[in-house]
Amino acid sequence: MYKGECLCGAVKYAINASIDTIECCHCLTCRKAHASAFAIGVTIKRANFNLLAGNSHLAEFESSKGKLRVFCNQCGSHIYAYRPTEPLTLRLRPALLNTDLSQFQIKHIYTATRLCL
Numbered sequence: 569m570y571k572g573e574c575l576c577g578a579v580k581y582a583i584n585a586s587i588d589t590i591e592c593c594h595c596l597t598c599r600k601a602h603a604s605a606f607a608i609g610v611t612i613k614r615a616n617f618n619l620l621a622g623n624s625h626l627a628e629f630e631s632s633k634g635k636l637r638v639f640c641n642q643c644g645s646h647i648y649a650y651r652p653t654e655p656l657t658l659r660l661r662p663a664l665l666n667t668d669l670s671q672f673q674i675k676h677i678y679t680a681t682r683l684c685l
């Protein structure tokens with residue numbers, strides 16, 4: 569069980585799943601969506617995502633066809649992404665977890681557009 573929250577604290581959630589590997593995505597879309605060199609993500613079952621607070625603060629943006637990115641409309645933190653065609657899973661942004669992320673294994677993806685490391 570993990571808990572996470574956005575930068576301003578309006579959106580809070582709990583994850584009822586074990587995580588062992590986090591992916592660092594270096595694709596151009598993630599770089600822009602997160603305004604960062606890369607984004608970290610982990611795919612979990614939607615049923616294991618429990619929103620505890622902030623439903624009215626969730627906003628969505630379709631960053632590429634069929635993929636929606638969900639963020640806090642107050643502070644801009646990226647919460648998760650999902651595809652309506654894949655309703656059983658979502659792509660969590662684990663940087664928001666109140667957890668020591670160094671315990672997880674790291675895998676790099678879309679490294680052709682990698683900036684550093």
Ligand SMILES: [Zn+2]
Nearest residue numbers: 574576640643
């Ligand atoms: Zn927020």
Ligand SMILES: [Zn+2]
Nearest residue numbers: 593594595598
């Ligand atoms: Zn990406």
